[in-house]
Amino acid sequence: MSDPPPDPLAPTYQPTRVYTLPVLAILFSLWVYLCTLVMAAVAPHYLAAGPTREFVLLLPLLTLLLVVCIIYGVYRASDEYIRHRILKCAAITGVILAFSTLGYFSLERLGYPQLSMIVVNLYGWSVFTILMLWVLYRAR
């Protein structure tokens, strides 16, 4: 059966494709973020006080902004169902973080070691990235 003739009044729907490049961009930006985070963690031990050390300490903010921009770009480039799934990933991440931090708060009271806030940050991004990359992988 041949295709129906094209309708000149048909609504235009924005083309949506999730390619390998955005996925690689997310992974690369996260890698850069982790590198700057490590640099910021060790900077106080190796760099003398001054503007350079302060810049290195604040560098993770810039790279985190890069991660957020790339994820937002992938979100904008996705179709409505994938967007819906990505938002669901963010919600699931929030729920997992809420339960995990509450659970660990109780464990800390029992003598477990106190963890830095950056652990929560890394844990949250890891969960969100894994969930999001799974959605993008399934959307190929």
Add this chain to the structure above:
Amino acid sequence: MKNHLRELRARHGWTQGDLAMRLCVSRQTVNAVETGRYEPSLSLAFAIGALFALPIENIFQGHRQPSRPAGAGPDTKFK
């Protein structure tokens, strides 16, 4: 919401990937709409209707009925 997307697609001999390509969405989106896991936006519903040259009410049938009769005035519940 029920829909006849799978039947229409089969009638044209298209795979989910073919339909996804024509609608410029991912194959997963077509699958989710076909199986009723996702209700498409008006924009996508109109795009599907235009592609099959059918009005959207012939493709999608909703179960939801208006809770109040038409012309009953604005809902004052949240005033």
